Amino acid sequence: MSTTTPAVYVGTYHKYNCGSIFGQWFDLTDFDDKDEFQEACRALHANEADPEFMYQDWEGIPSNFASETSVDWDFIDAYKRAKEAGRDAAFIAWADYCGECDYDAFDDAYLGEAESEEAFAQQHVEDCGLLNDLPESLRGYFDYEAYGRDLFMDSYVLLDGYVFSR
Numbered sequence: 001m002s003t004t005t006p007a008v009y010v011g012t013y014h015k016y017n018c019g020s021i022f023g024q025w026f027d028l029t030d031f032d033d034k035d036e037f038q039e040a041c042r043a044l045h046a047n048e049a050d051p052e053f054m055y056q057d058w059e060g061i062p063s064n065f066a067s068e069t070s071v072d073w074d075f076i077d078a079y080k081r082a083k084e085a086g087r088d089a090a091f092i093a094w095a096d097y098c099g100e101c102d103y104d105a106f107d108d109a110y111l112g113e114a115e116s117e118e119a120f121a122q123q124h125v126e127d128c129g130l131l132n133d134l135p136e137s138l139r140g141y142f143d144y145e146a147y148g149r150d151l152f153m154d155s156y157v158l159l160d161g162y163v164f165s166r
Contacts, residue, residue, distance in 0.1 A: 004060035005029055006079055008071060010041050012051045023056060029080055034073040062096035078103035093159040109164040111156070120156070120163050121148030 011023030024044050031037040038053075045051040058066040065075040075095060081103045082091030087110065094106050114120035122144045125131055131139045157164050 006060040006076055007058065008055045008061075008066065009057040010044065011054045011056050012045050012048060013054045014048055014052065015045075016054055016056070021056060023054075028061075028071065028076050029083070034071075037071075060092070062092065064099050065095065065101060072101060075101035078106065082106065089160065090162040093162050094164055097157065097159050097164075109166075111163040111165060113161050114158060114163050115161065117148035117152045117158055118145045119148075120158065121145075121151055124151065 006028045007025050008028065009023050009025050011021055015022050026037065026040060028037065031040065041053050042051065045053070053069075055066060055068055055071060058071070060079075061071065061075060065072040078095070078101045079088060079091060082088045085107075090110055090113075091103070091106050094109060095101050100106075111120075114123070125142070125144065125147070131142060152158060155166060157166055
Protein backbone atom coordinates (compact mmCIF):
# COMPACT_ATOMS: atom_id res chain seq x y z
CA MET A 1 0.00 0.00 0.00
CA SER A 2 1.33 3.42 -0.85
CA THR A 3 0.77 6.50 1.23
CA THR A 4 0.53 10.17 0.53
CA THR A 5 3.36 12.15 2.05
CA PRO A 6 2.12 14.58 4.71
CA ALA A 7 1.62 17.96 3.05
CA VAL A 8 -0.33 21.17 3.67
CA TYR A 9 -1.53 24.01 1.48
CA VAL A 10 -0.58 27.24 3.24
CA GLY A 11 -2.34 30.52 2.63
CA THR A 12 -3.09 33.34 5.05
CA TYR A 13 -6.26 34.56 6.68
CA HIS A 14 -5.68 38.06 5.33
CA LYS A 15 -5.48 36.89 1.72
CA TYR A 16 -8.46 34.61 2.20
CA ASN A 17 -10.55 37.43 3.70
CA CYS A 18 -9.61 39.57 0.70
CA GLY A 19 -10.88 36.88 -1.68
CA SER A 20 -7.59 35.17 -2.54
CA ILE A 21 -6.59 31.59 -1.85
CA PHE A 22 -2.99 32.22 -2.90
CA GLY A 23 -0.66 29.80 -1.20
CA GLN A 24 1.50 26.79 -1.82
CA TRP A 25 1.61 23.07 -1.07
CA PHE A 26 4.47 22.13 1.24
CA ASP A 27 5.74 18.57 1.69
CA LEU A 28 6.27 18.55 5.46
CA THR A 29 8.94 15.85 5.29
CA ASP A 30 11.18 18.35 3.47
CA PHE A 31 11.66 20.28 6.71
CA ASP A 32 13.81 19.35 9.68
CA ASP A 33 11.41 20.93 12.16
CA LYS A 34 8.46 23.24 12.65
CA ASP A 35 10.64 26.38 12.76
CA GLU A 36 12.13 25.63 9.33
CA PHE A 37 8.61 25.08 7.96
CA GLN A 38 7.35 28.34 9.48
CA GLU A 39 10.31 30.15 7.94
CA ALA A 40 9.35 28.83 4.48
CA CYS A 41 5.76 29.96 5.06
CA ARG A 42 6.92 33.44 6.08
CA ALA A 43 9.09 33.66 2.94
CA LEU A 44 6.10 32.67 0.76
CA HIS A 45 3.93 35.34 2.36
CA ALA A 46 6.66 37.97 2.79
CA ASN A 47 4.32 40.65 1.41
CA GLU A 48 2.42 40.58 4.73
CA ALA A 49 4.00 42.18 7.80
CA ASP A 50 2.73 39.53 10.22
CA PRO A 51 1.08 36.73 8.24
CA GLU A 52 -1.43 34.54 10.06
CA PHE A 53 -1.06 31.20 8.30
CA MET A 54 -4.12 29.29 7.22
CA TYR A 55 -3.75 25.59 6.42
CA GLN A 56 -6.47 25.44 3.79
CA ASP A 57 -6.01 21.78 2.94
CA TRP A 58 -3.83 18.85 3.93
CA GLU A 59 -3.18 15.29 2.85
CA GLY A 60 -1.42 12.31 4.33
CA ILE A 61 -2.25 13.52 7.84
CA PRO A 62 -5.14 12.15 9.89
CA SER A 63 -7.57 14.95 10.74
CA ASN A 64 -6.84 14.87 14.46
CA PHE A 65 -3.24 15.96 13.72
CA ALA A 66 -3.98 18.90 11.41
CA SER A 67 -6.41 21.76 11.35
CA GLU A 68 -6.86 25.12 9.71
CA THR A 69 -4.51 26.64 12.30
CA SER A 70 -2.00 23.94 13.22
CA VAL A 71 -0.07 20.83 12.30
CA ASP A 72 1.10 18.43 15.02
CA TRP A 73 4.84 18.13 14.44
CA ASP A 74 5.05 15.11 16.72
CA PHE A 75 3.03 13.32 14.03
CA ILE A 76 5.42 14.52 11.29
CA ASP A 77 8.48 13.40 13.27
CA ALA A 78 6.94 10.00 13.99
CA TYR A 79 5.86 9.65 10.35
CA LYS A 80 9.46 10.24 9.23
CA ARG A 81 10.66 7.44 11.54
CA ALA A 82 7.94 5.11 10.23
CA LYS A 83 8.86 5.97 6.64
CA GLU A 84 12.52 5.13 7.34
CA ALA A 85 11.38 1.76 8.71
CA GLY A 86 9.18 1.17 5.65
CA ARG A 87 5.99 1.22 7.74
CA ASP A 88 4.51 4.63 6.94
CA ALA A 89 1.13 3.27 5.78
CA ALA A 90 0.83 1.17 8.94
CA PHE A 91 1.73 4.17 11.08
CA ILE A 92 -0.92 6.38 9.46
CA ALA A 93 -3.58 3.68 9.93
CA TRP A 94 -2.59 3.25 13.60
CA ALA A 95 -2.36 6.98 14.34
CA ASP A 96 -5.73 7.63 12.73
CA TYR A 97 -7.32 4.79 14.72
CA CYS A 98 -5.90 5.51 18.17
CA GLY A 99 -5.35 9.26 17.95
CA GLU A 100 -1.72 9.00 19.07
CA CYS A 101 1.45 9.93 17.24
CA ASP A 102 4.10 8.32 19.45
CA TYR A 103 6.36 6.25 17.20
CA ASP A 104 7.59 4.04 20.05
CA ALA A 105 4.00 3.19 21.07
CA PHE A 106 3.24 2.40 17.41
CA ASP A 107 6.34 0.22 17.16
CA ASP A 108 5.32 -1.69 20.29
CA ALA A 109 1.77 -2.23 18.99
CA TYR A 110 2.68 -3.16 15.40
CA LEU A 111 2.52 -6.91 14.73
CA GLY A 112 2.71 -7.06 10.95
CA GLU A 113 0.40 -7.50 8.01
CA ALA A 114 -2.51 -9.87 7.51
CA GLU A 115 -5.16 -10.27 4.85
CA SER A 116 -7.83 -11.10 7.43
CA GLU A 117 -8.42 -11.96 11.06
CA GLU A 118 -8.54 -15.63 10.10
CA ALA A 119 -5.20 -15.43 8.24
CA PHE A 120 -3.61 -13.75 11.26
CA ALA A 121 -5.08 -16.41 13.58
CA GLN A 122 -3.66 -19.20 11.44
CA GLN A 123 -0.21 -17.61 11.43
CA HIS A 124 -0.45 -16.91 15.17
CA VAL A 125 -1.33 -20.56 15.89
CA GLU A 126 1.61 -21.73 13.78
CA ASP A 127 4.08 -19.24 15.30
CA CYS A 128 3.06 -20.09 18.86
CA GLY A 129 2.86 -23.82 18.26
CA LEU A 130 -0.58 -23.98 19.85
CA LEU A 131 -1.49 -27.18 18.03
CA ASN A 132 1.89 -28.89 18.21
CA ASP A 133 0.71 -31.39 20.83
CA LEU A 134 -2.27 -32.47 18.73
CA PRO A 135 -1.97 -35.32 16.26
CA GLU A 136 -1.75 -34.10 12.66
CA SER A 137 -5.06 -35.81 11.86
CA LEU A 138 -6.91 -33.56 14.36
CA ARG A 139 -5.35 -30.22 13.47
CA GLY A 140 -7.63 -29.77 10.45
CA TYR A 141 -10.63 -29.48 12.76
CA PHE A 142 -9.35 -26.29 14.39
CA ASP A 143 -11.63 -23.32 13.62
CA TYR A 144 -9.25 -20.50 12.65
CA GLU A 145 -12.11 -18.18 11.75
CA ALA A 146 -13.66 -18.42 15.23
CA TYR A 147 -10.26 -18.18 16.92
CA GLY A 148 -9.40 -15.09 14.85
CA ARG A 149 -12.73 -13.49 15.72
CA ASP A 150 -12.00 -14.09 19.42
CA LEU A 151 -8.46 -12.71 19.17
CA PHE A 152 -9.70 -9.50 17.57
CA MET A 153 -12.48 -8.96 20.10
CA ASP A 154 -10.12 -7.54 22.68
CA SER A 155 -6.45 -8.30 22.01
CA TYR A 156 -5.80 -7.16 18.45
CA VAL A 157 -7.09 -4.79 15.81
CA LEU A 158 -6.82 -5.13 12.01
CA LEU A 159 -6.53 -1.78 10.20
CA ASP A 160 -6.03 -1.54 6.44
CA GLY A 161 -4.26 -4.92 6.42
CA TYR A 162 -2.03 -4.16 9.44
CA VAL A 163 -2.34 -5.88 12.81
CA PHE A 164 -1.81 -4.10 16.10
CA SER A 165 -2.12 -5.14 19.72
CA ARG A 166 -4.60 -3.10 21.71
